[in-house]
Amino acid sequence: MKLFLAKEEGKKSEAKETRMDFEKSSVSIKDDTEMADDDTAQNPESSRKLSSDSDSSDSEDEAEQTQQLRALESDLSTNPSNYDAHILYIKLLRRRGEIEKLREARENMNVLFPLTPAMWVEWAKDEASLLNDSDSESVEKLYERGISEYLSIPLWREYLNYVLQHDPKVCDSSVDGISKARNLFERAVTAAALHVAQGSQIWDAYTQFEQSILLTIDQSDIQAKENQVQRIRSIFHRQLSIPFANMKSTLLSYKAWEVEQGNSLDAESDNVDGISSHVASSYRKAEEMYNARAHLEEHITRQGISESERYQHFMSYLDFEKSFGDPARVQSLYERAITDFPVSSDLWLDYTRYLDKTLKAGNIVKDVYSRATRKCPWVGELWVRYLLCLEHGLASEKEISAAFEKSVQCTFSTLEEYLDLFLTRVDGLRRRLSSARGDDVLNYSLIRESFQQATDYLSPHLKNTDGLLRLHAYWACLELKLNNNLTAARGVWGSLLKTCGSMLEAWQGFIAMEIALGHINEARAIYKRCYSKRFSGTGSEDICHAWLRFEREFGTLDDLDHAVQKVMPRLEELQLFRLEQESKSLTEVTNQRERPLKKTASEKRKLGSIAIDEQSPAKRQKSTQNQKKLHEKENTRGLKLAEANDGEEKKGKVEEQVNEQLVKDTYSSKTRLYTDQCTAFASNLNIRAIDEDLKQFFSDVGGVTAIRILHDKFTGKSRGLAYVDFKDEEHLAAALAKNKQMLLGKKLSITRSNPKRGKRESGALTTSEHDSNQSGIEGSSASKESVEISKGSSVAPQVPHSRKHFESIQLKGKNTFAVPRNVKPLGWTTSKPGTKKEEDEKPKSNDEFRKMFMTS
Template sequence: MDEFEKSPVSLGEDTGMDESDTVENPKTSQKSSSDSDSSDSEDDADQKEQLLTLEYELSTNPSNYDAHVQYIKLLRRSGEIEKLREARENMSTLFPLSPEMWMDWAKDEASLSNDSNCESVQKLYERGISEYLSIPLWCQYLNYVQEHDPKVRDCSADGISKARNLFERAVTAAALHVSQGSLIWDAYTQFEKAILLTIDQSDIQAKEKQVQRIRSIFLRYLSIPLANLKSTLLAYKAWEVQQGNSLDAESDNDLGISSNVASAYQKAEEMYNVRAHLEEQITRQDVSESERFQHYMSYLDFEKSFGDPARVQILYERAITDFPVSSDIWLQYTRYLDKTLKAGNVVKDVYYRATRSCPWVGELWVRYLLCLERGLATEKEISDAFEKSLKCTFSTLEEYLDLFLTRVDGLRRRILSASGDDVLNYSMIRDSFQQAADYLSPHMKNTDGLLRLHAYWAHLELKLGKDLNAARGVWESLIKSCGSMLEAWKSYIAMENELDHINEVRAIYKRCYSKRFSGTGSEDICHSWLRFEREFGTLEDLDHADKKVTPRLEELQLFRLQQESKCFTRATDHRELTLKNTAREKRKSGSSAIDDQSPAKQQKYNSQNKKLHEKENTQGLNLAEVKDGEEKKGKAEEQVNEKQMKNTNPTKSRVYTDQCTAFVSNMSITAKDEDLRQFFSDVGGVSAIRILLDKFTGKSRGLAYVDFEDEEHLAAAVAKNKQMLLGKKLSIARSNPKQRKRESFSRTAPGDDASSQGGRHGSSVSKESGENSQGSRASRVPQSTGRKLDDNFELKGKNTFAVPRNVKALGWTANKSGTRTEEDEKPKSNDEFRKMFMKS
C-alpha cells in the first residue's frame, strides 16, 4: 500500500500537478486499468478461439496457405515461441515463404538468441535468400552478420574473409537489380571503409592494399546501370579526395575522373537511361497486377534482345518475386535457362523452387526430372523428385502420363549407358510401368494415351527385358480392359507379325474378328484378316478365314443398312414434325388474330364462316376433294417451312428422336459434357450429349440425354446405373420416346379436337385442347398432314358431339346406312359451339 501511495506523489512532482489532482488520480488509474484488463481478457479469449479454429483447419487441410499465414500471425501476437517455430517449420515444408515472413522469423529468433546462437539465425537467412530475390532481406542479413557475428564484429581475419564472401554472394545475386542494387553496393563500400579505419597508420602497405580494394569496388559499382549513379559518382570523387588524390589532374573529361572510369560510367548511364522507363513501369504502385505482368514481359523481351544472360536472369528473379505463383513466368524462366545454361546447380535450384511454387504444373516436374538427369544426379535424388511429383494434383491425366513416360525414359537411357556399379535393374522400369497402368487405366480407358503407354511397355519388355511372355502379358492386360479398342488389337497383331509368329497372329484374328468396334472398325479387322491370310497363309487358311469373315461382313452390311434406314426415318420424322409445328403456329396466330378483332368484325367473320359451311353441306363436297386441298396446302406449308429452315441455324432446329438414348437424372448441376463423356468412356459409342438447362437461369437441371451409336453401347451405359459422378449417384435408364407418345395420347380426352389430327402428343395436345375450350373455332381446325386414323377406329364416351365429320360416330356400322340428324344437316355456328363448351 505504501508503494501504491508513493507513485501518485512522484507523478505529481514530475508533471507539476497539484495535491487535489494527486489525490484523485489513483481512482481514475484504478478504473482505467480495470477496463483495460477486461478488454485484454476478451481479446485473449477471442484470440485463443481463433487459434483453436485454425489448428483444426490445418489438421484437416494442411495445404490451406491462408490458414498457415493467419495462424503464424496470431501466434506471433500471442508470443507462444515454441508453437510459432513449429508452425513456421510446418509451413516452410509445404510452401515457400515470402521474404517478409523470412525477415520476421529471423528477427524473432535474433531477439531471443545471443552471439553463441548466431549460426542458427544465419541459417534462417540462408533459407530465406534461397527462396526469392529480396534486397531488403539481403541487407538485413548483411547487417546482422556485421553486428552479431563475433568474428566479423572483432574484425578478425576469418571474420573479414567471411563477411567479404557474403558480400560477394550478395553482389552476384542482387547487385544487377536496377532500382535497388545500389543498396548492396553501398553496404559493401561502407564495410570496406570501416576495415580501412581499423588498419594501423604505420602499416602503409596494408593500408594501400585496402584503399585499392575500395577503389576497385567503386569502379565495379560505377560500371553497372543502377539508379542514383550520379550520387555514387560524387561519393567516389569525395572519397578519392579524402585519400589525397587529385582527380582533376588525371582527367581529360568533364566528369573530373580518369578516362577509363569515365568511359565505364558513361556507358552505364546510357544503359540506365534506356531502361529507366521500363523500370518505372514495373515499380509503379498505381497499376493493376495484369498491367505490371505485361510490363515485365516487355522488359524481359528487351533484355533478351541484348543477349546478357545475367541481366535476363536477375529480371526473371524479380518477376517471380512479384508473381510467385505464376506458372507462365516459371515456365519461361526454366526454358530460358535450359537454352542458355542447360545444366548446373543454378538451373537445378530454379527448377526446385519452381516445383515448390507451382506444384500443380506437370510440365515443370517433367523438365525438372530431365534437368536432374542432365546434371548427372543420383538415382535417389531423381526417384525422390518423381515420388514427390506423384503427390501433386494435376489438371489433366495426360500430365500424369507424361510424367510416368519421362521417368521410364530416364531409366531406359541410364540402363543403356551405365557401366560397372552404376547398372540399374530392369525391374525398375517394369515397376514404373505397372504403377502407371494401375493409376491411369481406370481413368484413361480406350484412349490413345493408354495405348501408347502399353505399346512402349511391350517394346521395352522385348528389347531390354528379353521376355516375350511379359510383352504378350502387357497386351493381354490392355485388351482385357479395352477390348473394344481396335488399335489395341492391331498393335498386338503388329508385334507378333514383326516377330514372324504367324500362328499367334492368326489366333488373335480369330479372337477379335467377331467383336464390335466403333465406326468401320469391324469391317476393317475382317478385311485385315483376309489380307493377312493372302500374304502369309495357305489356301486352306484363306478359305477358313473367308468362311468365317463372309457371314460377319454380311451381318455388318445389314446392320449398316438398318442404321441408314433409321437415319432416313429420323430425317423424315423431323421433317413432318417441323411441318406440323409450322402449321400449328400458323393456326395459333390466325386464331389469336381473329380473337383480337372487334366484336363487329368477329360477327361478320362468323356469319361468313356459317355461310361457307352451309354451302359445303348443300353442294356435298366429298372427303377426297377436301384432302386434295389439304395436300396442296401441306405442300405449300412445306415449301414455306423449308425456306424458313434455310434461314435459321441448323443446330438450333435440330430435333432428337431419342431412338438410342440414355436418360440420366439425379446428376450434379456442376457436371459438364466432358464429365459425362469421361463417365461413359469405358462404354464408348457416345455420339451426342444434351444437358437440360433451366430456361430462366440457364443453369443445369441435373438431367441429361446421352445418344449412343448402337444398342450394344446403350445397354452397357444403362448397366452403369447407380454409379457415382461428382459425388452423386446417377439414375440411368433407356429413353423411350414411343412410350411418352402413348402416355401423352392416353392423357388426351378421347373427344378432344387434337385427337382427330393424327399425331400430336404431349404438351401440344393439352395446349390446343385448352385453346379450344377457351373459344377457338373447332370447326375451322384443318386436318393434319400426319398419319391417317384407322378406318375401324371408334370413339368411346359421352363427349362425342364435337367429333369431325370424317370420323365415324358412336354406333355407326358398315352394314347400317348412314343417317344424318338435323344437327348434321345444319352445322353449328361458332357461337353455338361456344355455348355448348360453356355448358359442359
C-alpha cells in the same frame, strides 16, 4: 569496422527492440495495469470496478483468440492449401507468443508455399530475439533459405546487417570474421550487381564496410593501408561500371573519397574529368545503358498500377534485354520478376525455357527448376523438364528418384500431364540403363515398377484411350528389347486387353507385335479371338477384312478358306445390323419432323399456300392473282387445242417473249446474288431433309457458311437438291470427299457447283436462276417443270392468252403423243441444240391430233 558500426548504431537499437516482439502483448497488458493502478490511487472508489472490467476484457480477448486458433487448426488439417489460413494462423501465434507452434506453422507453410521476403525477415528477427549472439548460426540459416528463394535487396541488407552486428568474429574484426564478411558481400554484389533500381545499396554497404576496416589498420603499417585503399578503389571502379539508378551519386562519393586520399579532383562536379580514362570510359558506357533502360525501369517500379500491367511491363523489359544477348542481365531481370510474381506458372515456364536454351545444364538451371516446382507444383511440364534437367546434369538416381516421387504427389489439371511424367521417368531409366553408366546400379526392375505404377494410377481414368495404349505399347516394346522377355510382353498386351478389350487399336497392336516377330500362328489365334467382337464405328468390319488380308499374305489356302467361312457370315450380320440401324434412325427422324408439320384437311387441299404465306402481303396478292389467271388458262387449254387446224403451222418467234413473261410472273421477287465461288451441289437428297440435317452431315468437315435447299416454286416441297456454301477451298475439298455417303437412307451425290455453266450473259445469277440453271442440272430442272405443266398441275406458271403461245411450248418425256411440233422446253433458246431423244420422238400430226379430240 568501428566507423561502420557507429553508422549502424540506430539499427542496433531497432534490433534490440525486435527482441521484444513476442512480449508486446504482455507489455501492453502491463502498461494498462500500471495505468489502472495510477487511476486507482487517485480514485480508490473505482478501483474494484476498473480491475474487474480489465480482467473480463482480457479473458474475452484470450478466449476469442483461442477459439479462432482452434478453427484455423481444424481448417488447415482438412485443407492445408489454404494460403490465407496459414497467414492468419501465423499472425495469431506470433501475437500470443507461442514459439514452438509458430515455428511449426512457418515450416508447414513453407513446405507448400513460398514465403515472401518480408516473412523471412520477420521469422529471422523473431528467432534472433530469442537467441544470444553466440547462437547466430540458426538465424543465418533462415536468411540463407530466404535469399535462395528470391532476389530481394532488402532481404540481403537485413542478412548483412545481422552478420555484421551479431557475429562475434565479425564484430571483433578478426581475420576469419573479416574474411567471412567479405565473402558474404561478394555473394551479395554478385546476386544484386545487375539490379538496376536497388543494386547500388549493396555496393554502398560494401564500400562502407571496407572503409571501416581501413580505419582499424595501424598508421605505421603502410603496406597494409595501401592494400586496403586499393581494395576500396577497386570496389568503387566495379560499381561505376554497372548501370544503376543513382550513378551520379556514386561518382560524387568516389571523387570525394579520392580527395580524402590526397588526389586532386573536383569533388563537386558530376563529370568524369580527373579520373582514369578506363574508369571514365566504363562509366560513360554504363550511363548509356541505364539511359536506355530508364523508361522500362520506371514502368516496372511505378506505384498504383495493376498486377497485370506490371507483368506486361516485365515481359516487355525482358524482350528488350534478350535483344542484347546478355544472359546474366536477362537472368537477373527474371529473378526480379519472380520476386514480384512468385506463383506465376507462365513466368516460370518462360524463365526455365530461356535457361534451357542458353545454359543447358548446371547448378544454376537445376536450382531454378527446384524453385519453380516448389512455387508452382501443379504444372506438370515443369516437373517433366526438371527431370530432364537432372538427367542432363548427370544427377544420381537417388536425386532423380526423389524429384520424381515428389512430382507424382502433386495435383495436375489433366491426366495427360501424369502420363507425360511417367513416360519421361521411363525414358530416363531406359537411356541410363542402355548407356550402362557406372555411377548408378540400375536394373530393368525400376522400369517395370514405373510402368506398373503408371498403369495402376491411369488405367481407371484412361480406359479405351490412345494414351493408355501408348503406355502399354511402350512397355511391351521395352520388355522385348531391354529385358528380352516375350512372355512378359504378351502379358502386357493381355493386361491392356482386359481393360480396353473394345478398343480395336489394342488388338491391332498386339497382332502387329506377333507379326513383326514372325509368330504367324499366334497372330492368327488373336484374329480368331477378336474378329467377332463389336468395335466402334467400322472397326468390326475392319478387323474382319484385316484377317482376310493377313491370310492372303501369310496363310495357306486352307487358312484363307477357313477365315472366309468365319468372316463372311460376320460381315453379312454386320451389314444387316447397319441397315436396321439406319432404318430406325430414318424412321425416328421422319416421325419427329412430321409431328409439327401436320396440317388440317382443308390446308392440305390448298396447294402452294405455304409459299404464298411466306411472302409479303403485296407479293402474296400478286401471286394469288397470277394463280387465278393460271387456273383460267388451264380450263380453256382444251378448247384452244380443239380449235387448232391444218393452217396453224406458222412458227412465230414468240419463244423469247414467253420466257421473259414466265420469268417476270413466276420470279417477280428478286433476291441477293449468288456467285457460288466455293459451293458444293448436293443431289439425290431425301425430300424430308432440312438444313439442320445437312449441317450435321458436314459437321466433321466444318466451314459451312450457308445452306440452300431448293424447293418447288409453287408447292413449296423439296426438290431433293441443295447448295452448301463453304468459307474456303480446303473445307470444300473435304466436303466433296463425302460423295456417295448415306444421309437419311439415300446416297448423297456431291459435286462442285459451277456457276459459269448456268450464268447468262446479263451477269450473275439470281436466286430463281440459280435454282434452275446451276451445277449441270439446269436443263433437267427446267424439263421437270415442263412436265408438271403438261400434267395439268393445280398451280401452273402464268402464260399469255395468245394463240401463238401453244406453238412455242414443247413438252418432254414419254407423254408426247398429244404434243404439237412447235412445243419447246422451258427456257429453251435457239442457241441450245435439242437432244437426240427429242429428234427421235415423232409427235402426232395435226390431223391425228384433231381427230383424237373430236372423238373424245
